[in-house]
Amino acid sequence: NAGVTQTPKFRILKIGQSMTLQCTQDMNHNYMYWYRQDPGMGLKLIYYSVGAGITDKGEVPNGYNVSRSTTEDFPLRLELAAPSQTSVYFCASSYGLRDDLREQYFGPGTRLTVT
Amino acid sequence: QQPVQSPQAVILREGEDAVINCSSSKALYSVHWYRQKHGEAPVFLMILLKGGEQKGHEKISASFNEKKQQSSLYLTASQLSYSGTYFCGTEIRTSGSRLTFGEGTQLTVNP
Numbered sequence: 758n759a760g761v762t763q764t765p766k767f768r769i770l771k772i773g774q775s776m777t778l779q780c781t782q783d784m785n786h787n788y789m790y791w792y793r794q795d796p797g798m799g800l801k802l803i804y805y806s807v808g809a810g811i812t813d814k815g816e817v818p819n820g821y822n823v824s825r826s827t828t829e830d831f832p833l834r835l836e837l838a839a840p841s842q843t844s845v846y847f848c849a850s851s852y853g854l855r856d857d858l859r860e861q862y863f864g865p866g867t868r869l870t871v872t
Numbered sequence: 873q874q875p876v877q878s879p880q881a882v883i884l885r886e887g888e889d890a891v892i893n894c895s896s897s898k899a900l901y902s903v904h905w906y907r908q909k910h911g912e913a914p915v916f917l918m919i920l921l922k923g924g925e926q927k928g929h930e931k932i933s934a935s936f937n938e939k940k941q942q943s944s945l946y947l948t949a950s951q952l953s954y955s956g957t958y959f960c961g962t963e964i965r966t967s968g969s970r971l972t973f974g975e976g977t978q979l980t981v982n983p
Contacts, residue, residue, distance in 0.1 A: 788969050790970075792973075798975060798976075799874070799959055799973040799974055799975045799976050800914070800959065800961075800973040801973075802970060802971070802972070805969075805970060807969070815970065816972070847913060847914070851969060853969045856902075856921050859902065859904075859919055859963075859969060860904065860916040860919055861904070861906075861914075861916065861961075861971065862916070863913035863914050863915070864913060865912075865913050866913055
């Protein structure tokens, strides 16, 4: 059981470039999430998904897009990267359907710098 | 709306106790607690689902006062391994398992 995996671990982008952050989970979780964490701050929800084919915006969705074609994968797309998107990005998943199985499991994160 | 955590930071000596508070202005369905060590991902500690419920394992426990929309995390006889940043994540009934995280409480345990 690998849990939640993210690639790449680190990336440097130039302003205006685009990229996709990959996230995969092997726990058959229904719910998946993308967060960003700026230095010394808490986690802000970007997008989330309650199942394949269903996605919704979180607190800070501008500049990002997501898709969920399978239960396992939840990629995050950055279009026209800006310095304000410099952050650490965490993907997480949870079973979600039972009260006792709502904890979120986090991937190791992707550290992104936009210059 | 983001929950408010207090204190922002606390420094302890090994063996001392600490309490971290989390309060929300909204009616909560659940409160999650996570710990994050520097450079690592957050790790789940516990979830509080019922009003007044207290949960815990070993020397870390938490309570949830549903009427006041407040949760507290209790760390007793702290160990060096408890150092890290503690986040509460709050869920409201209509949010569909979405969590809103506080800004975190940085806990440092010194020998």
